[in-house]
Amino acid sequence: MIKDITSFATGSARIAFKGGPTFYAWIGFLAIVCLWGLAAWWNQFEHGLITTNMRDQVSWAFYIGNFTFLVGVAAAAVMLVIPAYIYNWKPIKEIAIFGELLAVSAIVMSMLFVFVDVGRPDRVWQLMPIIGTPNLPSSLLGWDVMVLNGYLVLNLIIVVHLLYTGFHRRPYNRKFVVPLLLFSIPAAVGIHTVTAFVYAGTAARPFWNSAILAPRFLASAFCSGPAILLILFQILQRTTHIKIKDEAIWKIAELMAYAMFLNLFLFGAEIFREYYSDTHHLIHTQYLYSGVHGHDALVPYAWASLICSVAAFLLFLIPATRTNLVTLNLGCVLIFTGVYIEKGMALVIPGMTPDTLGEFYEYVPTLNEVRIGAGIFAIGFLVFTLLCKMAIPILQDPDSGKSA
Amino acid sequence: MSEKTLDRRTLMISAGLSTMAGISAAASGKSAGWVERLLKRRFVELSDERREEILADLEESCRKKYGRDDITVSDTGALDGVEFAYGLDLSRCVGCRRCVYSCVHENNQSRDPQIQWIRVLEMKKDHGIDFAESNVYYDPDEVPEPDSFYVPVACQQCRKPACTKVCPVKATWQEPDGIVVIDSDWCLGCRCCMSACPYGARHFNWTEPSIAAEEINPDTHIFGNRLRPKGVVEKCTFCIHRTRKGRYPACVEICPVGARKFGNLLDEAGEMRYLMREKRVFVLKRELNTRPRFYYFYAT
Numbered sequence: 001m002i003k004d005i006t007s008f009a010t011g012s013a014r015i016a017f018k019g020g021p022t023f024y025a026w027i028g029f030l031a032i033v034c035l036w037g038l039a040a041w042w043n044q045f046e047h048g049l050i051t052t053n054m055r056d057q058v059s060w061a062f063y064i065g066n067f068t069f070l071v072g073v074a075a076a077a078v079m080l081v082i083p084a085y086i087y088n089w090k091p092i093k094e095i096a097i098f099g100e101l102l103a104v105s106a107i108v109m110s111m112l113f114v115f116v117d118v119g120r121p122d123r124v125w126q127l128m129p130i131i132g133t134p135n136l137p138s139s140l141l142g143w144d145v146m147v148l149n150g151y152l153v154l155n156l157i158i159v160v161h162l163l164y165t166g167f168h169r170r171p172y173n174r175k176f177v178v179p180l181l182l183f184s185i186p187a188a189v190g191i192h193t194v195t196a197f198v199y200a201g202t203a204a205r206p207f208w209n210s211a212i213l214a215p216r217f218l219a220s221a222f223c224s225g226p227a228i229l230l231i232l233f234q235i236l237q238r239t240t241h242i243k244i245k246d247e248a249i250w251k252i253a254e255l256m257a258y259a260m261f262l263n264l265f266l267f268g269a270e271i272f273r274e275y276y277s278d279t280h281h282l283i284h285t286q287y288l289y290s291g292v293h294g295h296d297a298l299v300p301y302a303w304a305s306l307i308c309s310v311a312a313f314l315l316f317l318i319p320a321t322r323t324n325l326v327t328l329n330l331g332c333v334l335i336f337t338g339v340y341i342e343k344g345m346a347l348v349i350p351g352m353t354p355d356t357l358g359e360f361y362e363y364v365p366t367l368n369e370v371r372i373g374a375g376i377f378a379i380g381f382l383v384f385t386l387l388c389k390m391a392i393p394i395l396q397d398p399d400s401g402k403s404a
Numbered sequence: 405m406s407e408k409t410l411d412r413r414t415l416m417i418s419a420g421l422s423t424m425a426g427i428s429a430a431a432s433g434k435s436a437g438w439v440e441r442l443l444k445r446r447f448v449e450l451s452d453e454r455r456e457e458i459l460a461d462l463e464e465s466c467r468k469k470y471g472r473d474d475i476t477v478s479d480t481g482a483l484d485g486v487e488f489a490y491g492l493d494l495s496r497c498v499g500c501r502r503c504v505y506s507c508v509h510e511n512n513q514s515r516d517p518q519i520q521w522i523r524v525l526e527m528k529k530d531h532g533i534d535f536a537e538s539n540v541y542y543d544p545d546e547v548p549e550p551d552s553f554y555v556p557v558a559c560q561q562c563r564k565p566a567c568t569k570v571c572p573v574k575a576t577w578q579e580p581d582g583i584v585v586i587d588s589d590w591c592l593g594c595r596c597c598m599s600a601c602p603y604g605a606r607h608f609n610w611t612e613p614s615i616a617a618e619e620i621n622p623d624t625h626i627f628g629n630r631l632r633p634k635g636v637v638e639k640c641t642f643c644i645h646r647t648r649k650g651r652y653p654a655c656v657e658i659c660p661v662g663a664r665k666f667g668n669l670l671d672e673a674g675e676m677r678y679l680m681r682e683k684r685v686f687v688l689k690r691e692l693n694t695r696p697r698f699y700y701f702y703a704t
Contacts, residue, residue, distance in 0.1 A: 119593020119635025
């Protein structure tokens, strides 16, 4: 048993780090971005969050926006698990594990974004039960930390079990894995709902204090996460022997079109309510889409996001463009960009602009913030790349790990 | 798991950790070893002796840092039968901001970058109270301007504080006398409370606060005007170090036009009850149901 575990550990490490020049160039690039981000984080750690452009008026911004976006990406593993296991749709079943790998990487990134956002990183242990003092049940951020950790552990268990049994050429334990996979569906909905409630429960910020915020989060998440996976699948189709059927890719794209429709519909419902009732609360939406008193830093981003989302919806809705490689990939990039802006900037910042006393402070991230963000994304991609590298040989040829 | 096993396990964990703390303290020869710091509990959960030690340590480190041996840190608790409340007469306020600076000095707020717990909003008389049209950076040669009136806003010491509810680590709470306080040694700096507060009353130390040694107010309270570290949130505490000893908050004392009132809500014959009987009071953002203890009124 212990021998099995050590051979799995050394074997998969060997597979993970073995590759051609393109692979090493990619890893090298990610490592450099990591270090670049780490240096920026050190600067922030030394001087405090004054190295960001956040201030009392806009006290959450780029980091928390990225955190929110990545929780959505993590929740998107469900987009593969549902068709694969609920409807027993074979073409997706073999590749559902990549959804879990993405979930693990995205959770790691989202937790790092919370870590770099707090003023006292030396005190994050206080969030943990038993050793710390989590303020449960009343604090939504407290709950969010719990469910995110739980979701990470859940996905790690599934992934490690699949990789471990695959490595030793044993069939995975269906009785163990399938219930966990099924449980990951409500868990994914749960993490994104709790994250939405962090905002939606804030009566002081009318822009966030909306009942349809959680449904909107889920709808947009079911677009952004699969967009990454579709691109990955095409890379795998070309570079490995894993059989990924085109139908599987088209099916996922179709599901994304429905999710995007729901997202745009909910957005429209929100916009109607804001503009028709035309109360004081409209000012945040106005700041986002048209600017107020010459404050218009977010306007181009907001429109770019909307245009990307609508264009991608049309590309994925029409079967001809959904099955065409060029338009499919264009759609993926548009969806990713659209949702990234929507969750990363266009949710958090206008919620706090103007602030609760009416002051306009226009936030744009500093270079230091962007560097830390890039570093975290590099860590996430590094984790995802290495996990995929481990999974690929096991999925295509159970022998390659052992013989290496 | 039964309660018994849990208890035993907790006991074993704490016993183990305390041993580690003991060893570390012995090894470093100082009481603030890293294991001990890691083991630290919230101030309010500690024994009286441990609290004394912490206050003494804090005094010591502040005295050393600023080279002043008159700095004291107290933890004076709430008095029985006291619930503080505040009254502000908007028809008297002239917008001079003396309260702002008096508060900065009294409560050791950072001078660079500037932190100000009181924000005075200039509003236009033909608009009435309207935050969207207010201006906090007004700078005329002379106040008050004829077309303006002024609304100072600080912590409203709500009965149902939105800020304490969202704190993920129980670092902020409401005291029995109604004052909402923060434990700067426990605050994580996540700023959830700043998102939740409808009055912009909470302020963050974006970097190490700086105050000239000779400008420090040496009379400090652990949950109030003690010298704060970087990366934590701070706020108005009705001058907890003064009011729990029967004095007025600094802003009440400094106000040149007598616009500011303060007192015990439970004292039938007191200033606050008189004010609420004789005048008509209102609170800011009533629709949010935070139920402030900070009342505004127009006396004339």
